[in-house]
Amino acid sequence: MKKLSMKALTPTQIVTELDKYIIGQTEAKRAVAIALRNRWRRQQVSTELREEILPNNIILIGPTGVGKTEIARRLAKLAEAPFIKVEASKFTEVGYVGRDVESMIRDLADSAVNMVKSEKTAEVQSKAQELAEEKILDLLIPPVKRTARPAEVETNDENSEAYQNQKTREWMKQKLKNGELDDKMVEFDANAQNAIGMQVLGPFGLDDLGINFQEIMGNLMPKKKKKRKTTISEARVILTQDEAQKLIDMEAVQREAIARVENSGIVFIDEIDKVAGGGKGQGPDVSREGVQRDLLPIVEGSNVNTKYGAVKTDHVLFIASGAFHVSKPSDLIPELQGRFPIRVELKSLTQDDFVKILTTPQNALLKQYNALLETEGVNLEFTPDAIREIARIASEVNEQVENIGARRLHTILTTLLDEILFDVPDKIPSDKVKITARVVKQKLDSIVKDRDLSKFIL
Numbered sequence: 001m002k003k004l005s006m007k008a009l010t011p012t013q014i015v016t017e018l019d020k021y022i023i024g025q026t027e028a029k030r031a032v033a034i035a036l037r038n039r040w041r042r043q044q045v046s047t048e049l050r051e052e053i054l055p056n057n058i059i060l061i062g063p064t065g066v067g068k069t070e071i072a073r074r075l076a077k078l079a080e081a082p083f084i085k086v087e088a089s090k091f092t093e094v095g096y097v098g099r100d101v102e103s104m105i106r107d108l109a110d111s112a113v114n115m116v117k118s119e120k121t122a123e124v125q126s127k128a129q130e131l132a133e134e135k136i137l138d139l140l141i142p143p144v145k146r147t148a149r150p151a152e153v154e155t156n157d158e159n160s161e162a163y164q165n166q167k168t169r170e171w172m173k174q175k176l177k178n179g180e181l182d183d184k185m186v187e188f189d190a191n192a193q194n195a196i197g198m199q200v201l202g203p204f205g206l207d208d209l210g211i212n213f214q215e216i217m218g219n220l221m222p223k224k225k226k227k228r229k230t231t232i233s234e235a236r237v238i239l240t241q242d243e244a245q246k247l248i249d250m251e252a253v254q255r256e257a258i259a260r261v262e263n264s265g266i267v268f269i270d271e272i273d274k275v276a277g278g279g280k281g282q283g284p285d286v287s288r289e290g291v292q293r294d295l296l297p298i299v300e301g302s303n304v305n306t307k308y309g310a311v312k313t314d315h316v317l318f319i320a321s322g323a324f325h326v327s328k329p330s331d332l333i334p335e336l337q338g339r340f341p342i343r344v345e346l347k348s349l350t351q352d353d354f355v356k357i358l359t360t361p362q363n364a365l366l367k368q369y370n371a372l373l374e375t376e377g378v379n380l381e382f383t384p385d386a387i388r389e390i391a392r393i394a395s396e397v398n399e400q401v402e403n404i405g406a407r408r409l410h411t412i413l414t415t416l417l418d419e420i421l422f423d424v425p426d427k428i429p430s431d432k433v434k435i436t437a438r439v440v441k442q443k444l445d446s447i448v449k450d451r452d453l454s455k456f457i458l
């Protein structure tokens with residue numbers, strides 16, 4: 001069997017990577033790290049026993065905005081695994097207006113195909129560019145018909161048409177490579193993009209049946225060519241795409257995508273608590289339990305038909321998450337509980353956590369604003385006491401109004417920086433802008449004190 005391109009990070013390495021983006025929540029990081037590594041370990045086990053080993057599906061329990069989704073998303077990214085996030089509650093709609101549960105695996109397969117396809121495209125990119133350039137050259141200087149005068153082509157006679165043609169092509173190619181011809185217009189045949197009309201059929205559920213309608217139609221109809229007239233620089237992009245398409249074996253892409261979904265796919269099921277029925281009997285509980293029953297075979301392992309072929313879900317990793325304020329994991333049907341053996345609680349974030357979240361992650365909010373304003377030549381500086389003040393206000397508003405976790409930092413920063421973001425560059429020319437604790441207080445204190453106001457603004 002072909003070795004899968006699954007990154008084999010050790011649990012320690014995984015946690016170290018997650019630490020770059022997520023503050024605290026050590027227990028949750030450890031749990032996902034073990035689950036991921038166990039899947040890799042499982043693949044090394046001999047075949048008979050391998051099938052017996054169940055994936056370590058996880059339930060992340062914790063209030064909103066403390067990093068549940070972020071952990072799963074980062075995990076998928078660093079494992080280079082196909083990933084999809086779904087809301088369990090969207091499957092509850094009475095009368096099944098919502099999508100059927102299997103659609104999550106189809107979406108996962110779609111994302112895997114895109115992933116593999118863009119990898120393969122990157123691999124053939126320079127080849128495709130080369131071919132596209134030749135095509136453009138053909139448009140500019142049509143090649144000599146070789147068959148017409150075979151004798152002449154063979155010769156190196158400097159006066160021969162073929163020789164001259166070759167010379168001109170080389171000269172032109174250089175100009176083309178230097179971008180000197182970029183604005184010149186050319187007319188050429190491009191592959192027509194997927195017929196847009198097909199989209200209309202989507203909602204009728206053909207996609208949900210796992211039928212690739214487009215492919216069926218595509219095979220029935222001759223490949224359409226479309227005349228286009230663009231600048232050379234645009235033609236280069238279009239033709240490179242066309243050539244890349246031709247170089248990629250889509251069947252191999254789909255096969256690899258399915259293998260990746262089966263062996264390294266991660267499904268994140270958000271708001272699982274919303275389908276955990278509190279009581280028994282009638283009412284919405286029935287449809288909630290229905291969703292759980294529908295989820296069960298997929299989580300337990302079954303074959304789901306996708307337009308790329310059947311996908312076995314036995315070893316897909318499922319990470320569920322929920323606040324579980326009202327219901328408990330024990331309110332889930334027992335079979336489903338059994339399939340999510342690992343439960344981890346995420347902690348509420350403290351003021352100190354907020355200070356770190358603002359400053360340390362690679363994508364820290366303050367770094368983001370810094371980068372934004374740097375593009376205008378403005379240097380934005382936050383003093384340490386200003387950062388502490390922002391963190392303190394975030395905690396206070398979370399306590400008094402509603403606890404939305406780290407998301408509070410976003411709302412506070414947009415309010416705090418609103419004027420600066422508006423005034424740059426007109427009123428504040430390129431310069432240094434310093435935010436001190438005093439500035440923070442001035443701007444935010446009155447809003448924080450006025451509960452009604454903070455409800456709306458922060």
Ligand SMILES: Nc1ncnc2c1ncn2[C@@H]1O[C@H](COP(=O)(O)OP(=O)(O)OP(=O)(O)O)[C@@H](O)[C@H]1O
Binds near residue numbers: 024063064406
């Ligand atoms: N511990 C953390 N460290 C760094 N950033 C965090 C942390 N927790 C949350 N954030 C940031 O807050 C935002 C919301 O986090 P996330 O989406 O993970 O929330 P959640 O726990 O999934 O909440 P919900 O239950 O509402 O889905 C993200 O932008 C994330 O970067």
Ligand SMILES: [Mg+2]
Binds near residue numbers: 068069070270
């Ligand atoms: Mg979330």
